[in-house]
Amino acid sequence: QMLKVFVTRRIPQEGMKILQKAGMCNLSVWDSDEPVPRAELLKGVAGAHGLLCLLSDKIDAEVLDAAGPNLKVISTLSVGFDHLAIDEIKKRGIRVGYTPDVLTDATAELTVALLLATARRLPEGVEEVKNGGWSTWKPLWLCGYGLSGSTVGVIGLGRIGLAIARRLKPFGVKRLLYTGRQPKPQAQEVDGEYVPLDTLVRESDFVVVSCSLTPDTQGLCNNNFFSKMKKTSIFINTSRGAVVNQEDLFKALSSGQIAAAGLDVTTPEPLPTNHPLLTLKNCVVLPHIGSATYSTRGIMSELTANNLLTGLTGSEMPSELKL
Numbered sequence: 001q002m003l004k005v006f007v008t009r010r011i012p013q014e015g016m017k018i019l020q021k022a023g024m025c026n027l028s029v030w031d032s033d034e035p036v037p038r039a040e041l042l043k044g045v046a047g048a049h050g051l052l053c054l055l056s057d058k059i060d061a062e063v064l065d066a067a068g069p070n071l072k073v074i075s076t077l078s079v080g081f082d083h084l085a086i087d088e089i090k091k092r093g094i095r096v097g098y099t100p101d102v103l104t105d106a107t108a109e110l111t112v113a114l115l116l117a118t119a120r121r122l123p124e125g126v127e128e129v130k131n132g133g134w135s136t137w138k139p140l141w142l143c144g145y146g147l148s149g150s151t152v153g154v155i156g157l158g159r160i161g162l163a164i165a166r167r168l169k170p171f172g173v174k175r176l177l178y179t180g181r182q183p184k185p186q187a188q189e190v191d192g193e194y195v196p197l198d199t200l201v202r203e204s205d206f207v208v209v210s211c212s213l214t215p216d217t218q219g220l221c222n223n224n225f226f227s228k229m230k231k232t233s234i235f236i237n238t239s240r241g242a243v244v245n246q247e248d249l250f251k252a253l254s255s256g257q258i259a260a261a262g263l264d265v266t267t268p269e270p271l272p273t274n275h276p277l278l279t280l281k282n283c284v285v286l287p288h289i290g291s292a293t294y295s296t297r298g299i300m301s302e303l304t305a306n307n308l309l310t311g312l313t314g315s316e317m318p319s320e321l322k323l
């Protein structure tokens with residue numbers, strides 16, 4: 001008996017080949033680069049045994065009900081799973097696959113790139129070269145902030161947070177602070193000091209958010225948070241947009257309460273082109289490209305396909321989320 005699988009987007013061919021070769025799935029694909037409309041998602045999952053989805057698909061009780069009792073596995077092409085209604089999924093005995101580890105290096109690299117681009121004002125500089133603003137070498141022009149001798153604070157020293165810390169340390173970072181639910185033994189490798197959030201925010205020259213989005217971290221970076229940061233400090237977020245209160249961030253950036261921000265994630269995504277944050281020179285916004293290398297996306301699609309297939313056959317998944 002062929003198992004029905006709904007794939008909510010065109011995904012890298014590496015993963016599609018694995019699904020096709022397995023020969024056990026009746027594949028139905030929303031074959032587009034754009035998100036599946038909600039109505040098509042509800043239609044597409046009906047009767048499905050497996051669902052391969054992306055972080056842009058909200059998988060809630062309505063979708064699970066539309067799928068019906070056949071649904072055994074959800075495999076998401078992401079490490080984050082805040083788009084999945086975990087309680088509802090657990091209640092129905094559905095297994096979940098995701099993609100930790102394989103995107104850690106790419107995401108850490110992107111975070112370092114965004115941090116440097118924001119601190120050294122690269123987008124502004126590029127713009128000035130193009131628009132004729134570059135008149136001569138000027139001692140006080142386009143100055144920013146450097147990592148050498150600085151204090152970096154990482155909120156959430158998980159797989160990606162640690163990979164970010166490892167990459168930043170060789171730039172001459174003096175102190176590496178981190179916070180989270182508990183101290184981590186692996187922090188030793190980067191001489192990480194476990195401190196309360198308050199201390200981290202007050203003392204860091206670079207505040208890097210790398211925690212997952214949970215009820216505890218939603219809106220964590222708000223007015224109270226930004227008001228404790230130094231006026232010369234840089235805020236970087238490559239986790240999830242909803243960790244930040246964007247109105248409060250706008251106020252902090254426009255009033256000079258903090259120096260600059262670099263965001264790879266926003267609420268909503270995409271950020272509307274008329275959003276106030278996009279009017280600020282000291283805010284660098286990227287379109288959620290943390291894991292976007294050819295190789296990483298290929299490997300993510302393979303892992304997502306393998307999670308789905310092993311889940312469908314009832315065997316151990318390469319990366320199963322413990323619910």
Ligand code: GLV
Nearest residue numbers: 055077078079080
């Ligand atoms: C990207 O944000 C992911 O969760 O994989």
Ligand code: GLV
Nearest residue numbers: 136137138139140
């Ligand atoms: C900069 O190019 C310098 O020579 O200081």
